[in-house]
Amino acid sequence: MTACPACLRRAWLLGLLAPNLELAWRGRRPLKDILALEDGALVAALAGRRRSAVEAAYEAFSARQARAACAAAAVTPVCRHDGRYPARLRTGPGAPAVLYVAGDPRRLSRLVGGDVDDGPPAAAVVGTRRASPEALQVATALGRGLAAAGVTVVSGMALGVDSAAHQGALDAGGPTLAVLACGPERAYPARKLALHRRLVAEQLVVSELPPGAPPWRWSFPARNRIIAALGRVTLVVEAAERSGSLITADFAADLGRDVAAVPGRAWSPRTRGSNALLGQGAAVVLDVEDALDAVLGLDRPDVPGVAAARLPDGLARVLDAVAAGAEVPAPGADGAQVGAALVALAELEGLGLVRRAPGGRYVATAPGWRPLASTPRPAGDGPRGPGGDHLGCCS
Amino acid sequence: MPAHVATYALVGIESRRVDVEVDLRAGLPSFTIVGLGDRAVREARERVRAAIVNSGFTFPAKRVTVNLAPAYLHKSGPAYDLPIACAILAAAGELPAERLARLAVYGELALGGEVRPSRGVLAVAEGVREQGLDGVVVAPERVREAALVDGVAAHGAATLRDVVTLLRGEAPAGAAVPPPEEIGPDPHAHAGLDLADVRGNAAVLEALTVAAAGGHNLLMTGPPGTGKTMLARRLPTILPPLGRAEALEVTRIHSITGLRGSGELAVERPFRAPHHSVSPSGLVGGGDVPRPGEVTLAHHGVLFLDELSEFQRASLESLRQPLEDGRIAIVRGQRTAIFPTRFQLVAATNPCPCGQAGTGSCRCTEADHARHRRRLSGPLLDRIDLHVSVDRPSAEQLAGPPLRSSAVERERVVAARERQARRLAGTGVPSNAHLDAALVRRHVRLDATAEGHLWRHYDRGALSARGQLRVLRLARTLADLAGADAVGAGHVLQALALRQDDGAAAVGA
Incomplete structure (x- = not known):
């Protein structure tokens, strides 16, 4: 099934009117209202002096050409009349007409298909582009922990928190999905080329803008409304007072989705936005378990932690030792033991579970932010209440 | 007439x-x-x-x-x-x-x-x-x-x-000096220093052996008083013994600079540890009549820079040519002198101004760390392949048995050097540390697993492009130490854990 001409034309029209939209958005007209307009009204409202030219181009639109452009960019258009279009994205007239998908479109329903409460669980993880080292670690750990529990990590692939969350989810083997503010085949920001490539190959990158569309300033908040709609919960890791993440949180609240935030320092301007969310009643996220509680509910079945689920015994032991601050390799180790310990450290670093501190010593990334148990808990242990023993990882 | x-x-x-x-x-x-x-x-x-x-x-x-x-x-x-x-x-x-x-x-x-x-x-x-x-x-x-x-x-x-x-011709005065005896291992060499004196720090000992085996430069970080100087002084004890030509060269340099007047041939590799107040010309040579500096005095031996972050920036920058070319040209007025500088660099520094980085009790701010890193960065770190952190040994380790001995390690080093010499015969490259990108491509062939580990670090931002080359050189030496022809995934992983990579400052994302 391919996208229908009307929807393709709508998406194409957005691309055509992007510069006008930019002006309107700078003129502080609410984006939600603009995007909810019918095609004709949209042209009338935005096109201005270009109106007749736009209307002529609108009449001459060729769906075949649009499909060919998608095929050339290896992008699949999924329109709202398509069965694969996520039901949770049908949030009203302002919802995207077409979701352009880079990557295997069959993954779409597995990642974010169906209704937000009954479909695959997903959480939006968003935050500042200029993140502190702690925020990056927290975002990576959240991404890893959520993904390991089967929760799709939805984010925007921006620098900082967004990409750290994607990276964490990729470390755990997915699932994760990126929503871009430009054509989905473009790696934007360019610095995240490698991440984009991996996401396309293993997970999914989507956008409401057709291939080739550049990012506009208005398309970032527009992208944020999609992120908010796809996630059951929006988790804000670090946000200053005026931050795009707060826009995502606003959209989520408008849609009736939950908002949660990681608390930051009381007086720091870097976390004033996320702390303000907490003041307005957002759920407090102190660790991965809290995040899972927010997404899956308190009566969720116990999920094995990523480390217990995936780490071989030897690596888990080394990780425990590093997290406990012990010297690794052990100071009295013989040659073979030193070699084995060095191999383990490098493997853990490759998994993002440890990193090298400035002095060359290995430290665990965000200890306490891993739902790690040295021995997997037996299945069917019953529901866990809040305040569980997830910090037992270091004992 | x-x-x-x-x-x-x-x-x-x-x-x-x-x-x-x-x-x-x-x-x-x-x-x-x-x-x-x-x-x-x-x-x-x-x-x-x-x-x-x-x-x-x-x-x-x-x-x-x-x-x-x-x-x-x-x-x-x-x-x-x-x-x-x-x-x-x-x-x-x-x-x-x-x-x-x-x-x-x-x-x-x-x-x-x-x-x-x-x-x-x-x-x-x-x-x-x-x-x-x-x-x-x-x-x-x-x-x-x-x-x-x-x-x-x-x-x-x-x-x-x-x-x-x-x-x-009235007396045959002193013409009959016997030719010097063949040089051999000297039991009194290195003033009785031995790796067996070291307690704890198993990883650093391994790094020393790797450094000696491949000629890699080494950076040690650790709080004050953890034995960095003690460890560095023992590197010459596991380096291969001086060959006769090398010994003559060392003796000649030391005789000219007045360091040695006994008339004996040098049998120990030189170990030079200039104070951090040394000037650029003291370090690389200079003066109106160009005189060799510390880098030349350390030729065929070890140059140890303690408190690396305290050295003048100009002094550290001046090390670039000696490290790259193995020699330095000193030009003063109409006089030019070229001094040989094939030394191995061992540098030691505090991990941060307070010395406790990574231990949780560090009192430095993020800005302090950044300033400290900037002081170290530059062309010098680019030539350092190995980086290990040194810890204070605990009381029980101090009382424990020694982990390694210089004699055993030197045998491993000599064996690894022989493998390199066979492989690099005819290229003029003395050891793995001097492999350029082309030689690395030729002599370090990775299988898919090893390659995967490398790319995983790279994608994560934990490894820079230059860092990758350094890791491959190290992996080659680790394979040589293990007596392996092919570089395996284990060697690459160990090299990653011992790598010095200043280029990968951004970690976490």
């Missing part, structure tokens, strides 16, 4: 043939030295006149003109005293010119006629061999040093009169 005597000038760490010509002419008695000499050379007039008279000869009552040829070469130091005196005596007919023509003469004179030892005799003796002269006359203290060069007869002369006796 003027008299000729051959002697040598020291230029950098080489010697150049200088002919001392003396012309005696009737006229008012005078004594002039020409030929671009420095003050020490001009003052030779007084020493030479006194020594000749006090040795019982007559100083010619004529116009005495001494020329030091070639005239364009700057000459410095007092070692021209003895050749000038000999040339004057030859011109006066006291010495047989034909015997004198086959010898070089080198030494300083005391007023009483005694011959004083001068620096750089080994370099002079090498010049003597190259010029095809029969032998060299030096102070008795330097005879053994001159005799280190094969095919050069070393004559010791304690006084000017001894020289005359020798040249007249």
